[in-house]
Amino acid sequence: MRIAVALSGGVDSSTAAYLLKEAGHDVFGIFLLLAQPAPEEEIQRLERICAHLSISLEVVDLRQQFASSVIEYFRRAYLKGKTPNPCVVCNRKIKFGLMLEAARARGAEKLATGHYVRLFREEKSGCFYIRKGRDLRKDQSYFLCLLDQNQLRDLTFPLGEYTKDEVIKIARQVGYFGLTSAESQEVCFIRGDYRELFPPDLASPGPIVTTDGRVVGRHRGLFNYTVGQRRGLGLRLGEPYYVIYLDVENNRLVVGPKAELxxxxxxxxxxxxxxxxxxxxxxxxxxxxxxxxxxxxxxxxxxxxxxxxxxxxxxxxxxxxxxxxxxxxxxxxxxxxxxxx
Structure with a gap:
């Protein structure tokens, strides 16, 4: 079977490619240009990994689509007083949307990733489902909640039955562990603080109020806060206060004691x-x-x-x-x- 493996340069996706090749499949790597600060370095690392595994590499440029579908979604959500999850949206629209289309166009029958999840097909209904990975510490099923049958039927997850320790052991034995990058960060397009994505003039300070309406301080712009936050509020109220919700309509940050969370x-x-x-x-x-x-x-x-x-x-x-x-x-x-x- 011809299988495209989504490669990031990390140990997980590289091991997924190795396992599929060892199983006798016709494997090639696919790398997405999204928001990497130094894509040339990433591609060079991947070329070394692919050479070690004796597979080819395809590079697909989705920077424009990623910016409009994921980064802009992230910005808009924060400005509306939400706390977004860009990985869930990216998985549906980019990784298992446009990348899956790119893999199919290159003759792939399946697309594989290094996610720690398992794919299950229910016999009675014929439906495909995502199940948690065997390594519950690394389980990533949460991030794949928006995938549909058209996507799931063409996916495979070689690491679902492995633990992270077992994957690292395989990588060391095969000899490419030193070629891979460190563990990838959760939000790939944020290098430091997510607030850097917002120009300072977007901040609109306003009152910090308790749930019973008392004004107890000033906030620095609602996008700087999220529900449950305690640090950075600058309050001295005799007991810990937390962000309860963001009142975007009135530009108020509403806080209260832990019980109100x-x-x-x-x-x-x-x-x-x-x-x-x-x-x-x-x-x-x-x-x-x-x-x-x-x-x-x-x-x-x-x-x-x-x-x-x-x-x-x-x-x-x-x-x-x-x-x-x-x-x-x-x-x-x-x-x-x-x-x-």
């Missing part, structure tokens, strides 16, 4: 289900509200064109702009963007 329910806008024909609402699931959040039991019910998610136990810092992901056991059923009414 907990919410019993929220809504999901533009919900996506991996296999919609197999979903019947209301739905009993485990819900993850950010990447490092431990899933919590909840009911998901229809509310007009949106979904309402009601937790059994209130959860801390439900953040507009982040994604809620629905799990049945270790399987991703879908998800969507969080908002509060």
């Amino acid at each position: 907990y919410r019993h329910f929220f809504w999901v806008r533009r919900p996506h289900f991996v296999c919609p024909d197999q979903v019947s609402l209301p739905l009993r699931v485990r819900v993850r509200i950010r990447y490092r959040h431990t899933e919590a039991l909840a009911w998901v019910e229809r509310d007009g064109s949106d979904l309402k998610v009601v937790f059994d136990t209130p959860q801390r810092a439900v953040t507009p702009g982040q994604f809620a992901v629905f799990y049945r056991d270790d399987m991703v059923l879908g998800g969507g963007e969080i908002f509060l009414q």
Whole structure:
């Protein structure tokens, strides 16, 4: 089988390519130009890795599409008082959208990545689903919640049954570990502070108020803050205060004690289900509200064109702009963007 492997220069994607080649597949590497500060250096490193693995390399320039679809989404979300998750959007539109199209155009039957997830095809329905990787410390299923059947059917994830330690061991044994780069950062287009993406004149200072309406300080522009934040508020109120929500309409930063961070329910806008024909609402699931959040039991019910998610136990810092992901056991059923009414 001819398989394109999305290469980043890291140990994970390189090991994925090695495993597929060892299994007898016709493998080639594909590298996306997105927002790398020194793409020539990245390409040179990848050429050395590909030479070591005896595979070819294709370079696809998606910088313009990445800027308009991902970076601009990121900026707009922050200016609307949200905390975006660009990786979820990039995976749907760029990595498993445009890159998958590029791989198919080059004769690939499958596209492989170094994600620590597993692909599962349900026998009864024929639907493909993402399952958590065996190494739960590295599981990346959360970031793939918006993929659909047209994408999933042409994907493969060679590292799903491996732990990170096992992958590193393979890389050392094969002899290319020294050629790979360090662990990639979570948001690839941010080199330091995300606030650097916003010109200083965009900042519109305003009042910091408590949930009962007391003015207790001044903020430096709402895009500088996120729900649950404690540091950097400049408050001296005798007890820790946290960002509860961002009141964009009135340019107010609303703060309160830790207890006020907990919410019993929220809504999901533009919900996506991996296999919609197999979903019947209301739905009993485990819900993850950010990447490092431990899933919590909840009911998901229809509310007009949106979904309402009601937790059994209130959860801390439900953040507009982040994604809620629905799990049945270790399987991703879908998800969507969080908002509060």
